[in-house]
Amino acid sequence: MTDRPGPPLAFRPPMTPALVVRRAVLEQNLAAMQALCDAAGVKLRAHGKMHKCSTLGRRQVELGAVGLCCQTVGEAEVYAAAGVGDLLVTSPPAPWGAARIAAIAKGGVKIAVVADDAGQIDRLSAAAVAADTIVGLVVDIDLGTHRTGVPPEDVLALVRHANAAPGLLYRGVQAYLGHLQHLTDLDQRRAACEVTRQRLGGLVGELTEAGLAPQLVTGGGTGTYAADLASGVFNEIQAGSYAFMDVEYEDCPSPDGGPWAFASSLFLAATVVSARHKTHVVCDAGLKAHSVDGPPARIAAGAPQGARWRPMGDEHGAIFHPALTQALKSGGDFDRAVTATDADEAIPWPADAPQVGDLVWLQPGHIDPTVNLHDALFVVDELGGVEVWPIDARRTARV
Template identity: 65%
Template sequence: MNLPPATALPQTPLLVIDRTALMRNLARMQALCDAAGVRLRAHGKTHKCSALGRLIIEGGAVGLCCQTVGEAEAYVAGGVRDVLVTAPSPPWGAARLAALAKTGATVGAVADDEGQIDRLSDAAVAAGATLDVVIDLDLGTHRAGAYPKDALRLARAADAAPGLRFAGIQAYLGHLQHMEDLGLRRSADEAAFATLKALVAELTEAGLPPPVVTGGGTGTHAYDLASGVYTELQAGSYAVMDVEYDACGAPDGQAWGFEPAIFIASSVVSANHKSHVTCDAGFKAVSMDGPPARVVAGAATGSLWRAMGDEHGMIAHPALIDVLKAGGRDPLGFDKAVASADADPARAWPSDAPQVGDIVWLQPGHCDPTINLYDALHVWDGTTLERWPVDGRRVSAL
């Protein structure tokens, strides 16, 4: 880890990118895609940052994926000229995507029913623009997407609709990305490949060979690149990584080829207890939809971070974690356990605990929603801390 000194930090909590690790991650994935003959369309929902998006494209990616209309608008405004919105957009989104295509950017949208195709067509015609349409498939995530049996019908509808270009099919297998059983992760992914290959053959026989077969992710990238069916990879988290991906393991069973590149700098603001100190990183600084953030520097090895409210977290000392376990989730139990440990002369104050004003570094449990809590990435190159706005975080029409 290449982390800035406390004197370089303007405030905390602060989201910091290790630029050296980031660049190694970007180069590694691009090289894997190039070797497999698969285009990289990195997913911009991970970072929502056009500066990082441009860097990925400069390294060889063909464009970016977006999860929302607002992300697409932010990326195009930030200089990214090829975007694909990988989730069906609400009815109000069609006109905004068509307006975006009118600027000269290549704009794609997925669809999983005829109504979406009709709305995209009407908007494109009204704007005098052309939108790429990719048929979104549901191969098990059940969040969005059409069943494969409906793909030909939808492809024909997209191909016939004015203002649209049938651009291919999408199959993102989000439910497989963090499966800890590698054998099951691989076999499930390969079963999806068989379905996709049969569908490509069906579309080709019908005179609609899909120009692109897009999908895949960080957790299955090795299988996806070797599948022979994906022509485009949509991985995103590989750029920065997180605790959740570390916990599930790389798809090849070896050590990850991508390294942690994103960290949260937090300041210790109170140190009145033997069991833990309090830092300024709580629920509003660390997303809690995945595993807890990991303490990686600034505290004794084995220390744990746990949220203590909106603005605060604890850094629990490894020698006194039993105090926190004894307190459990009951606030009164926690109170009694901590107070008892503080009053026990047999328990020494840990000499290696961080002090008030010290910086404790955390690795996010889940990178995407954690980044969404911040208005900027602060990128450290070993000398300079550069601010990159998270400009796609929230875009509204007002």
């Protein structure tokens, strides 16, 4: 998309902070990724960890996704209960999760789970046998992220172990390249994708020669989708962030070298609750509304161009006026700089600063953990209609 559609300014949420989705842009994003996958002959298994919303997950399946990825057992339970019939748990579960996963399979859902050691496989096998059901097993391979996954040299042995385990159906392998998703140097990202493609292709060949050809070769993501789809190795990709997008992704080049095929569809609406200083106003979106593990939220509307949001505690965020940020930098001490600026009669109060009660619209810096802080999405169509979609897969698991 060459344009950058903004938030639905005509909509005022009933409370703030609130996550608001522009439905038309969301639908464009979903259709664009599905079309790219269809054209490449690769299945899309949309990653449900990003949105944790069963309504959105079902919509992705309606548009052609083969199913959903889940990062947690709790997500899998929610998506299964919501009617999503094909699930892949993309992180090795804790020991307590084996029985829960077997229960999902017993309920008629096609579910697979990744594992990266023999003990995990044995626990899943025992749980599946005890529940008199079949659970799919995907061997997780580490090709550089170093988070989970078996080293390449140990893949064949672990696949053999999985293939022999009662109650389990060996489905294939996973190679998620999380360490490549946000590389800002596109040439470096592409080169790294090619190296991992060759290594993964070699492993698939080795398994095939051993009579253990993987049905699934799954992985990839929004930041590497072009290379993933063109690899000739992946037959399923696990993209997630494409549906909403965020600052972290938009600050990286699109993997195909052109404009991003997806645009920001989700925004965080905040209300100005205090305007006592020339340098900044204070809104009700702080650390409990926006995760700060990635780049700061970007102001999309409601404040002068160049204004910046920064957290000021659990419940509060500051919107710093662009004309006065230099005063804060040169003052050294924040308290002293704000006090001096307020007292300086030569510095006028900014006429274009947001006022108490005004909405400020933020684009999240990192979507996944930000969405996880909220209970619902307000989904707004172009005519002003609103639906509330619960973020119902936030929980870890039932107790």
